[in-house]
Amino acid sequence: MRDQDGNGIVDHPEYTVWDAWEIYENMMGEKTISLDTDRVRHSWKGDWNHFNNGATGAVYYTEDSHYVWIPNGTERLEAMFTATEFELDSGQVGSVQLEIDLAEDGSNDAQGQGSRVADSWYYDLDVDSSAWGQWAHFDVTGQAATLFGFIEDPEFLNQEFHILLMSF
Numbered sequence: 658m659r660d661q662d663g664n665g666i667v668d669h670p671e672y673t674v675w676d677a678w679e680i681y682e683n684m685m686g687e688k689t690i691s692l693d694t695d696r697v698r699h700s701w702k703g704d705w706n707h708f709n710n711g712a713t714g715a716v717y718y719t720e721d722s723h724y725v726w727i728p729n730g731t732e733r734l735e736a737m738f739t740a741t742e743f744e745l746d747s748g749q750v751g752s753v754q755l756e757i758d759l760a761e762d763g764s765n766d767a768q769g770q771g772s773r774v775a776d777s778w779y780y781d782l783d784v785d786s787s788a789w790g791q792w793a794h795f796d797v798t799g800q801a802a803t804l805f806g807f808i809e810d811p812e813f814l815n816q817e818f819h820i821l822l823m824s825f
Contacts, residue, residue, distance in 0.1 A: 724795070725792065726793075727790070727791055732783065733782070734757070734759070734780070734781075735780065736779070736780040736782070737778070737779055737780075738778045739778075741776060742776065749804075752800055753799030754799055755767060755778060755780070755796070756794075756798055759785070761793075766782055770782060
């Protein structure tokens with residue numbers, strides 16, 4: 658926005674982060690799509706993950722929260738979460754897990770429910786009617802560290818998410 662020609666010189670110093678937010682809000686919209694189906698699939702890859710405290714960047718910080726709408730009639734939610742927790746080339750090690758809050762009540766509905774196969778966690782959750790017509794919150798929690806955080810500002814390996822909502 659501020660450097661529209663990409664030459665590194667700020668062309669519009671009057672723009673602020675609030676101007677960017679206003680433009681973002683004007684671009685966003687809601688759309689209703691009617692479908693006759695019993696399954697809805699949603700996938701994404703981790704947004705940004707990074708050891709973010711500069712010269713002492715050995716502390717990992719992430720913001721991978723996502724929201725998925727739970728349609729009326731949903732009876733089951735299957736989730737697969739894949740994270741590379743050890744990476745020799747970049748000297749990174751971590752222990753991260755997925756939290757799922759079905760009705761935005763603050764509880765982790767996936768706690769103790771996942772089964773691990775290789776580097777993926779699989780969740781198969783029953784969806785109560787109290788979660789219908791609400792957002793399910795997916796979040797990644799845990800810790801990670803890097804050996805090279807004092808030399809560079811590496812990004813931690815991204816996670817992958819696959820969500821399947823089903824009604825019968």
